[in-house]
Amino acid sequence: MSLLMDSTSSSLLLCPPPYLTKDETGALVFDSSFLQKQASLPTEFMWPHGDLVHNEDELKEPMIDLEGFLKGDEVATAQAAELVRTACLNHGFFQVTNHGVDISLIHSAHEEIGKIFKLPLDKKLSVRRKPGDVSGYSGAHAHRYSSKLPWKETFSFGYHGDDDSVPLVVDYFKSVLGKDFEHTGWVYQSYCEAMKKVSLVIFELLAISLGVDRLHYRKFFEDGSSIMRCNYYPPCNNSTLTLGTGPHCDPTSLTILHQDQVGGLQVFSNNKWLAIRPRPDALVVNIGDTFMALSNGRYKSCLHRAVVNRDSERRSLVFFVSPKEEKVVRPPQDLVSREGQRIYPDFTWSDLLEFTQKHYRADVATLQSFIQWLSSSKPSTF
DSSP states (O other): OOOSOSSOGGGBOOSOOTTSOBOTTSOBOOOHHHHTTSSSOOGGGOOOHHHHOOOOOBOOOOEEEOHHHHTTOHHHHHHHHHHHHHHHHHTSEEEEESOSOOHHHHHHHHHHHHHHHTSOHHHHHHTBOOTTOOOEEEETTTTTBOSSOOSOEEEEEEEETTOTTSOHHHHHHHHHHOGGGHHHHHHHHHHHHHHHHHHHHHHHHHHHHHTSOTTHHHHHHTTOEEEEEEEEEOOOTTGGGOOSEEEEOOSSSEEEEEEOTTOOEEEEETTEEEEOOOOTTOEEEEEOHHHHHHTTTOSOOOOEEEOOOSSOOEEEEEEEEEOOTTSEEOOOHHHHHHHSSOSSOOEEHHHHHHHHHHTOOOSTTHHHHHHHHHHHHSOOOO
16 A cells, blocks of 8 residues: 655666666556566565565454444444544554445456556656656666566556545546546546545544544645546566555555455564455554654554565555645644653645655655654744
8 A cells, every 4th residue: 555666766777678668768667567577586576585575464454334423323433433533543454344435436447557558668668756756657667776676567646635626636547548548537537536534534533533523634635636546566476576556654644445355465563464345345554654743643654565476466545645745744742641742743745745756665664764854854833
């Protein structure tokens, strides 16, 4: 579920190996159909043994039924808030059911993934993400980095829910992929609108669980920015040597994901990787670094990864929620008063986004590393 480019500046691509295709700029091209025919996995896609440790156990994450909360049932709300609190104190991960999103819309969004990634390779490369941008196509991030490449393709685009009168998602698809993708744009426009509504519900529940004004986070994120990402993980003959997404915490505030039935998402809890069983009717939710700061460090940013399958392709839909770029990320004062002190200084989402796009690889220490970088480049504010 990573929003980030997966490496540090120290591993910038210098010289492409002979068995990988290059484009006209000299950047590596992730051609999975070609790579799958190779007897061995290119070293660029190999991950350290420590990152590849496997475990068959499943995470016993809470399944939170939102129906009672949405109906205003106080008992159901208290129960849901307690489940959220326990999950976020432990690993920052839970799933929600009866979330109000039409299952047919979710199915349609999954179907459109195939249309995007089955485009000719040259077409996908023509809409590749530009450095520092969050929108567009990326093949294994191989256009930028040379080591620990993720075995996946992504297509990302922005969504700003403060003005639904302008179909930004539709306009984006038409502008980059052509009029033939107008229907795809409308599907994802509707999907983003539905995810935005769910996110505001979850923010309200998070506030209740933290014992602050129940509308505090909802109001903070109402005019926020989001990034929608379609993930495609091709089969890999050497799936035990690589990862679809490396271990990381999302720098955003909240991530809402729906995975297909192949599975592959794993969460690090109790010092081991635990699988997340796919549930067609549920949405996966995890806390990101920005919300960890908004909770004054009380709630954990979720450390997770995605493994790849030897025989089956995997698809997932990811909605990353963040505040408006220039809003100051600061926990509510009554929460700070109870905790006794501020854990993190003020910062903006645009600062953190710049750091993750230009200076740092997503991992478990992203937020701490960002704060150190921020303190060296800007005056600290508590």
